[in-house]
Amino acid sequence: MRVINFNPGPAGLPLPALERARDELLDFQGSGMSVMEHSHRGKEYEAVHDEAISLLTELLGIPATHQVLFLTGGASQQFAQVPMNFLTPDTGADYLMTGVWSEKAFEEAKYYGKPRVAATTVQPDKHYTRVPRQDELKLDAKAAYVHLTSNNTIYGTQWHTFPDVGNVPLVADMSSDFLWKRIDVSRFGLIYAGAQKNLGPSGVTLVVADKAFIARGRKDIPKFFRYTTHAENNSLYNTPPTFAIYLVRNVLAWMKGLGGLEQMERQNREKAALLYGAIDRNSGFYRAPVERESRSVMNVVFHLPSEELNAAFVAEAKKAGMVGLKGHRTAGGIRVSTYNAVTVENVRTLATFMDHFVKTRG
Amino acid sequence: MRVINFNPGPAGLPLPALERARDELLDFQGSGMSVMEHSHRGKEYEAVHDEAISLLTELLGIPATHQVLFLTGGASQQFAQVPMNFLTPDTGADYLMTGVWSEKAFEEAKYYGKPRVAATTVQPDKHYTRVPRQDELKLDAKAAYVHLTSNNTIYGTQWHTFPDVGNVPLVADMSSDFLWKRIDVSRFGLIYAGAQKNLGPSGVTLVVADKAFIARGRKDIPKFFRYTTHAENNSLYNTPPTFAIYLVRNVLAWMKGLGGLEQMERQNREKAALLYGAIDRNSGFYRAPVERESRSVMNVVFHLPSEELNAAFVAEAKKAGMVGLKGHRTAGGIRVSTYNAVTVENVRTLATFMDHFVKTRG
Ligand SMILES: Cc1ncc(COP(=O)(O)O)c(C=O)c1O
Ligand SMILES: Cc1ncc(COP(=O)(O)O)c(C=O)c1O
Ligand SMILES: [Mg+2]
Ligand SMILES: [Mg+2]
Ligand SMILES: [Mg+2]
Ligand SMILES: [Mg+2]
Numbered sequence: 070m071r072v073i074n075f076n077p078g079p080a081g082l083p084l085p086a087l088e089r090a091r092d093e094l095l096d097f098q099g100s101g102m103s104v105m106e107h108s109h110r111g112k113e114y115e116a117v118h119d120e121a122i123s124l125l126t127e128l129l130g131i132p133a134t135h136q137v138l139f140l141t142g143g144a145s146q147q148f149a150q151v152p153m154n155f156l157t158p159d160t161g162a163d164y165l166m167t168g169v170w171s172e173k174a175f176e177e178a179k180y181y182g183k184p185r186v187a188a189t190t191v192q193p194d195k196h197y198t199r200v201p202r203q204d205e206l207k208l209d210a211k212a213a214y215v216h217l218t219s220n221n222t223i224y225g226t227q228w229h230t231f232p233d234v235g236n237v238p239l240v241a242d243m244s245s246d247f248l249w250k251r252i253d254v255s256r257f258g259l260i261y262a263g264a265q266k267n268l269g270p271s272g273v274t275l276v277v278a279d280k281a282f283i284a285r286g287r288k289d290i291p292k293f294f295r296y297t298t299h300a301e302n303n304s305l306y307n308t309p310p311t312f313a314i315y316l317v318r319n320v321l322a323w324m325k326g327l328g329g330l331e332q333m334e335r336q337n338r339e340k341a342a343l344l345y346g347a348i349d350r351n352s353g354f355y356r357a358p359v360e361r362e363s364r365s366v367m368n369v370v371f372h373l374p375s376e377e378l379n380a381a382f383v384a385e386a387k388k389a390g391m392v393g394l395k396g397h398r399t400a401g402g403i404r405v406s407t408y409n410a411v412t413v414e415n416v417r418t419l420a421t422f423m424d425h426f427v428k429t430r431g
Numbered sequence: 432m433r434v435i436n437f438n439p440g441p442a443g444l445p446l447p448a449l450e451r452a453r454d455e456l457l458d459f460q461g462s463g464m465s466v467m468e469h470s471h472r473g474k475e476y477e478a479v480h481d482e483a484i485s486l487l488t489e490l491l492g493i494p495a496t497h498q499v500l501f502l503t504g505g506a507s508q509q510f511a512q513v514p515m516n517f518l519t520p521d522t523g524a525d526y527l528m529t530g531v532w533s534e535k536a537f538e539e540a541k542y543y544g545k546p547r548v549a550a551t552t553v554q555p556d557k558h559y560t561r562v563p564r565q566d567e568l569k570l571d572a573k574a575a576y577v578h579l580t581s582n583n584t585i586y587g588t589q590w591h592t593f594p595d596v597g598n599v600p601l602v603a604d605m606s607s608d609f610l611w612k613r614i615d616v617s618r619f620g621l622i623y624a625g626a627q628k629n630l631g632p633s634g635v636t637l638v639v640a641d642k643a644f645i646a647r648g649r650k651d652i653p654k655f656f657r658y659t660t661h662a663e664n665n666s667l668y669n670t671p672p673t674f675a676i677y678l679v680r681n682v683l684a685w686m687k688g689l690g691g692l693e694q695m696e697r698q699n700r701e702k703a704a705l706l707y708g709a710i711d712r713n714s715g716f717y718r719a720p721v722e723r724e725s726r727s728v729m730n731v732v733f734h735l736p737s738e739e740l741n742a743a744f745v746a747e748a749k750k751a752g753m754v755g756l757k758g759h760r761t762a763g764g765i766r767v768s769t770y771n772a773v774t775v776e777n778v779r780t781l782a783t784f785m786d787h788f789v790k791t792r793g
Contacts, residue, residue, distance in 0.1 A: 070458070070463055071457065071458065071463050071464060072462070072463030072464060074463075074464050074468055076468065076469070076470050077470070078470075078670065079467060079468060079469060079470060079471060079670065079673060080468065081464065081468050082465065082467070082468055084457070087456060087457055087465055088457065090456060091453055091456040091457060094449060094452060094453040094456065095433065095446070095449055095450070095453060096432075096433065100434075101432055101433050101434030101436075101752075101754075102433060102434060102436050102443065102754075103444065103449055105441060105444070105632040105633070105678075106436055106438065106441060106442065106443050106444055107438070107441060108438050108439070108440075108441060108755070109441060109633065141503035141504050141505075141508075141634065141672070142503050142504055142508075142655070142669075143503075143669045143670050144669075145655050145668070145669035145670075146503075146504075146655055146669075148653070148655065149653035149654075149655045149656060153653075176654070177653040177654065177655060180651065180652060180653045181653075263670060265670055270467040270672075270673065270674045271467070271471065271670045271671065271672055271673050271674070272503070272634045272635070272671075272672030272673070272674065272675050273634070289542065290542060291510070291511035291515075291539040291542045292511075292538070292539065293504070293507050293508055293510065293511045293539060294511060306507070307504075307505045307506075307507035307508075308440065308441065308505050308507075308625060308627055308633045309633065309634075310503070310632075310633055310634030310672060310675065311441055311632065311633050311634070312632045312633070312634065312674070312675070313634050313672065313674070313675070316467075390463075392463075392464075393470070
């Protein structure tokens with residue numbers, strides 16, 4: 070019996086994508102071996118690799134100016150790889166600070182250049198409850214790039230419109246909201262996202278890079294760390310994480326079969342409406358710290374009146390077959406992560422449980 | 432029907448390790464989700480992670496001075512990460528050049544310090560047919576480390592005794608012969624190996640590091656790239672490639688069940704003896720370019736009298752259910768990769784085929 074999985078990442082995957090993997094785990098398409106036993110230079114694996122890229126290109130509407138890369142090391146490696154490629158000791162980059170992940174990205178940039186805080190919504194208690202407004206950004210037109218975290222997995226805030234940053238390339242950590250809906254990719258210099266929330270297992274990092282932007286990257290850094298190396302070799306410069314990419318392919322094929330990103334967006338908005346609806350109609354019991362315009366569609370954060378009730382909520386939900394609801398240690402309370410594999414039905418079950426919990430324990 | 436898989440990497444995996452993965456792919460130990468859907472901070476995954484480390488520690492006899500790390504990016508990332516941690520623009524490192532992989536490692540080191548060629552067996556035709564002898568090494572006692580490639584996957588050469596490098600830390604790329612037999616880990620400052628040959632799928636890099644050595648690493652590099660960051664966090668600083676590590680755990684458990692590294696060594700020596708035996712008794716037909724003392728136990732390279740015969744050999748072997756035999760484009764000919772998952776029986780089948788091929792086509 071599968072449980073309802075609200076894990077923040079690694080997260081639940083769509084059952085059809087997993088079943089497909091299971092059914093051919095020992096013998097991939099009659100080849101007599103698992104896909105993970107195939108050479109990354111053989112035609113069987115390369116077809117999977119290329120299909121993953123073309124599905125992503127199609128679903129997201131990636132223009133010819135941009136290229137998909139499969140890297141590793143998670144978003145945390147990108148925190149360092151981005152400034153390694155684009156900063157020098159004398160150049161700056163503008164960071165928009167909206168939580169723990171932006172802070173980590175900012176810290177890594179200091180080893181290569183002069184990152185600046187161009188906006189922050191940090192509060193005196195060090196927490197964040199919203200993203201900055203356009204009029205709060207103090208941008209430097211000479212910055213090498215502007216960096217933002219599109220969705221703040223821990224605090225449950227999200228950029229619903231991306232800021233205007235002029236002609237400076239926009240770099241976005243989309244780890245926790247990549248592929249929940251269509252976006253205008255042409256506005257970004259580089260997008261990165263660990264696969265383990267919306268589109269696969271951990272172990273592969275998706276990058277969508279503006280080819281002209283990465284071509285301007287430093288040449289005096291190791292070949293392995295240059296984006297151009299992976300771009301020129303179609304992410305086959307060295308051995309990629311083939312099985313993780315295969316699973317991403319399975320998830321992308323499932324998304325396409327369901328109706329693509331239009332359908333994902335519809336479902337995700339419906340799921341978020343169900344949860345924020347349950348919070349708001351029980352607002353004397355559930356407290357949502359995030360300001361309304363910054364509420365995340367992916368990670369819904371709320372608090373019950375006491376630590377005991379937070380714990381009881383998690384424990385009773387678990388008995389009802391729902392797991393992964395404990396908030397991050399930094400933010401506390403409850404966090405419901407509703408990535409693409411979580412169904413509207415799953416969320417309806419939780420929303421009903423939330424109403425019921427108020428009646429019995431409120 | 433599974434084929435006999437002689438792929439050089441990604442390579443064949445032991446069937447029991449794959450079957451175990453298949454059987455619990457949708458529901459890991461009754462938890463209602465796949466192991467890849469579990470949080471990397473949850474007790475279910477952490478038990479797998481810790482078991483992989485303790486199995487490796489036990490099998491290889493890793494002393495308490497050393498620590499196992501799970502990183503990503505393959506050996507190619509280590510080519511850059513090692514010098515990033517241990518070199519400064521003014522310090523040198525000694526590289527022992529034995530093939531394409533040592534050359535790539537050497538090139539990446541130039542971005543951080545002054546790597547030196549302390550020995551090379553390169554020939555005028557740019558190929559390599561042996562590893563250096565101890566008396567050929569021109570070591571610098573002030574080098575930050577000595578780097579070698581323990582097994583040269585492409586040319587089929589292998590270090591059968593590791594050189595004496597005095598008090599300088601020895602760093603080894605063991606990508607293609609890690610865990611084929613016990614070694615004295617205490618002699619190494621750092622060992623690295625992509626999992627995709629002897630112990631798992633691609634997507635995770637095994638590192639065994641001397642704790643005192645990595646503690647002396649640079650502190651002015653990004654936190655993510657410091658070995659100490661991953662050591663201090665038990666390889667859970669950020670999201671590790673959980674499913675790849677789970678598969679490594681399955682392979683290690685299978686190795687232990689079979690009798691550990693003593694048994695692996697026995698089998699691997701028997702496999703190599705079968706293949707070199709077939710080559711040597713048909714030496715008018717099969718030509719082994721590698722000098723006898725440097726012959727690899729993992730990758731057996733030989734040439735038939737013509738390109739046509741090389742191609743016919745690969746094609747007929749494939750009809751007989753054996754794949755992955757084409758030599759690397761750099762070396763040409765035939766390469767038989769006989770990592771741990773390849774059985775003695777598999778190799779006997781190939782050796783018999785080799786004798787037969789000489790009779791019919793020789
Ligand atoms: C927005 C965001 N960025 C970065 C990270 C770190 O990702 P990784 O663990 O893949 O390095 C996370 C992890 O949850 C995240 O949610
Ligand atoms: C000895 C050796 N080192 C390094 C590599 C490169 O490894 P990766 O593709 O994991 O970066 C290989 C790949 O086959 C290898 O055999
Ligand atoms: Mg955050
Ligand atoms: Mg390779
Ligand atoms: Mg080599
Ligand atoms: Mg994480």
